[in-house]
Amino acid sequence: MRYDVVVVGTGPAGLKTAEQTAARGLKTLVLEKRQSVTDSLMGELVTDKALKLLRISPDSEYVGNKFTAIVGESLDTGANIVVNRSLLGNSYLLDEDKCQELMRDRAVADGAEFRYKARVDSVIRDGQQIVGVQYNHTQEARGSLTVGADGSFSRVSATAGFTHPKWLLSYGYRFKLANCKNVDPKTAYFYVGRDVGLGYLWFYPRSETEVNLGIGRVPSSKDLWYRLPPMMDVLRKYMKTHEETKDAKVVGVNGGVVPCTGIIPRFTDAGVALCGNSAGQVSSIVGGGVTTCLHAGTLLARHAKRMVEEDDFSRESVYQYEKEYRMSKLAKNIENTGRGMWAVFKYAMFNDPLEAAEIVLRELDASTLNEIVQGSFGAATLMRLFTDFLPMVVRIGKGYLKSVAVSGP
Ligand SMILES: Cc1cc2nc3c(=O)[nH]c(=O)nc-3n(C[C@H](O)[C@H](O)[C@H](O)COP(=O)(O)OP(=O)(O)OC[C@H]3O[C@@H](n4cnc5c(N)ncnc54)[C@H](O)[C@@H]3O)c2cc1C
Structure with a gap:
C-alpha cells in the first residue's frame, strides 16, 4: 500500500502532523520504534499557545497545573x-501521556495507521525523490511525503542528507x-x-x-x-x-x-520534510520544543494536503512548507535564541558562564530577561540593554569578543 504521508516518530511533532494529515483525509502511516506513544518525555511547561494548538482548555484533564x-x-x-x-x-504543566494519547486517538479516529516497534533505518530513494523508508532492516513503507519527526538523532535527516553545521x-x-x-x-x-x-x-x-x-x-x-x-x-x-x-x-x-542552536539550514527536499527536534525547531535558550513542534506539525499537514491535491512532491513544492515556516514569528524567535545560545557557547569556551549568569540575575530586570529568553526582543530591548545595563553588556561583551577572536564566530 502506498500512503500519502509516512510520519516517523510519535513525539509532539509526529503526533501533531499525523493528527492533522488524517483530519484532512490523507492516508497516513506513523512508524514508532517504541511500543507506545506514552511514557516518553514530550515536554511539559507550555503557554497558552500550546493549549490552543492542542485544542484543549486550561481546566481540562490534559493540564496538570x-x-x-x-x-x-x-x-x-x-x-x-x-x-x-x-x-x-499563563504557564501550564501538561499531562504529557494524556496529551499524546489525545493526538494519537484523534489521528486513529480519522484513519491513521500506527505501527510500533518499527525502527526506521533509512529513507528509500527513487532517483532524487524520497519515496518512503526502510524499517526493521527488511520492511518498507512507501509514501508520497516522508516526515522525519524522529528527534535529535533523526535517521530520516541523516539518510536524506540534511546537514547541520552548528548542531x-x-x-x-x-x-x-x-x-x-x-x-x-x-x-x-x-x-x-x-x-x-x-x-x-x-x-x-x-x-x-x-x-x-x-x-x-x-x-x-x-x-x-x-x-x-x-x-x-x-x-x-x-x-x-x-x-x-x-x-x-x-x-x-x-x-x-x-x-539548541536554531533551525538547520535546510529541512525539506523532494518527497521529504523534517519536523520538530530533527529540524532544530526548538526555542533554544530554554529548550522549549512542545509549542514549536505543534506549530510546525500543523503547518506541515496543511502543506501536505496541498501537495496531495496538486500531486506535486517536488523539492520546490515541499519547500513551500519550509518557506512559510521560516517566515513565522516562532521561527524568528527560534533563530534569535539559537544565535544567542551559540554566543553563550562561544563565551563559555574561554570565560566563566556562571559568573555571567550571576551578573545577569543580579542586574537585569525581569522584563528584559523574559524577552531575551523567549527570543522575542526587538530594537527597544536592545536599546534598553545599551542604555540601562551598559556596564553589564560591556563586561560580558568583552569576554564574548575574546572568544570569537580566538575561535571564530
Ligand atoms: C529533559 C527535557 C525536558 C523538556 N521540557 C520541556 C518543557 O518543559 N517544555 C517544552 O516546550 N519542551 C521541553 N522539552 C523539549 C521537548 O521535549 C522536545 O523539543 C520535543 O519533545 C521534541 O519533539 P519531537 O517530536 O521533535 O521529537 P521527540 O519528542 O524526540 O520524538 C521523536 C520520536 O521519534 C522516535 N524515533 C526516533 N528515532 C526513530 C527511528 N529511527 N524509527 C522510529 N522512531 C524513531 C522516538 O522514539 C520518539 O518517539 C524538554 C526536553 C527534555 C530533554
Missing part, C-alpha cells in the same frame, strides 16, 4: 529574578517526585549553578506534594563537562538539601536531548 510566577535563581548565591504572570502570560545538543533528565512537603504549587523555579554547568535545573510543582525536578546541560567544553558532577547526582543533591524534597520519592525518570 498552572503557574502564576516563575523564579530564576542561583543555587550558589541565591541571587534571583521573579517573572510574574503579567510578563509571562549543539542539550542533554536532560527529569525526576517525577512524590511525597514532597509544603510546596507552593503556583511557583516554578529555574536554577543556575556551578554543579549545573551550562544549562539549568528546574522545579515544576504538580501539586503541594508532587514535583517534576529536571536538569538540562550543554557540553560547553570537554574539560568542563567531565569536571561537572553527573546530572542525576545534581538532582539528588538538590533533593537532599531542600526541605520540600528531602523525603521525596522518585516515582519516574526520563531523559532526552534537544538541539
Whole structure:
C-alpha cells in the first residue's frame, strides 16, 4: 500500500502532523520504534499557545497545573529574578501521556495507521525523490511525503542528507517526585549553578506534594563537562538539601536531548520534510520544543494536503512548507535564541558562564530577561540593554569578543 504521508516518530511533532494529515483525509502511516506513544518525555511547561494548538482548555484533564510566577535563581548565591504572570502570560504543566494519547486517538479516529516497534533505518530513494523508508532492516513503507519527526538523532535527516553545521545538543533528565512537603504549587523555579554547568535545573510543582525536578546541560567544553558532577547526582543533591524534597520519592525518570542552536539550514527536499527536534525547531535558550513542534506539525499537514491535491512532491513544492515556516514569528524567535545560545557557547569556551549568569540575575530586570529568553526582543530591548545595563553588556561583551577572536564566530 502506498500512503500519502509516512510520519516517523510519535513525539509532539509526529503526533501533531499525523493528527492533522488524517483530519484532512490523507492516508497516513506513523512508524514508532517504541511500543507506545506514552511514557516518553514530550515536554511539559507550555503557554497558552500550546493549549490552543492542542485544542484543549486550561481546566481540562490534559493540564496538570498552572503557574502564576516563575523564579530564576542561583543555587550558589541565591541571587534571583521573579517573572510574574503579567510578563509571562499563563504557564501550564501538561499531562504529557494524556496529551499524546489525545493526538494519537484523534489521528486513529480519522484513519491513521500506527505501527510500533518499527525502527526506521533509512529513507528509500527513487532517483532524487524520497519515496518512503526502510524499517526493521527488511520492511518498507512507501509514501508520497516522508516526515522525519524522529528527534535529535533523526535517521530520516541523516539518510536524506540534511546537514547541520552548528548542531549543539542539550542533554536532560527529569525526576517525577512524590511525597514532597509544603510546596507552593503556583511557583516554578529555574536554577543556575556551578554543579549545573551550562544549562539549568528546574522545579515544576504538580501539586503541594508532587514535583517534576529536571536538569538540562550543554557540553560547553570537554574539560568542563567531565569536571561537572553527573546530572542525576545534581538532582539528588538538590533533593537532599531542600526541605520540600528531602523525603521525596522518585516515582519516574526520563531523559532526552534537544538541539539548541536554531533551525538547520535546510529541512525539506523532494518527497521529504523534517519536523520538530530533527529540524532544530526548538526555542533554544530554554529548550522549549512542545509549542514549536505543534506549530510546525500543523503547518506541515496543511502543506501536505496541498501537495496531495496538486500531486506535486517536488523539492520546490515541499519547500513551500519550509518557506512559510521560516517566515513565522516562532521561527524568528527560534533563530534569535539559537544565535544567542551559540554566543553563550562561544563565551563559555574561554570565560566563566556562571559568573555571567550571576551578573545577569543580579542586574537585569525581569522584563528584559523574559524577552531575551523567549527570543522575542526587538530594537527597544536592545536599546534598553545599551542604555540601562551598559556596564553589564560591556563586561560580558568583552569576554564574548575574546572568544570569537580566538575561535571564530
Ligand atoms: C529533559 C527535557 C525536558 C523538556 N521540557 C520541556 C518543557 O518543559 N517544555 C517544552 O516546550 N519542551 C521541553 N522539552 C523539549 C521537548 O521535549 C522536545 O523539543 C520535543 O519533545 C521534541 O519533539 P519531537 O517530536 O521533535 O521529537 P521527540 O519528542 O524526540 O520524538 C521523536 C520520536 O521519534 C522516535 N524515533 C526516533 N528515532 C526513530 C527511528 N529511527 N524509527 C522510529 N522512531 C524513531 C522516538 O522514539 C520518539 O518517539 C524538554 C526536553 C527534555 C530533554
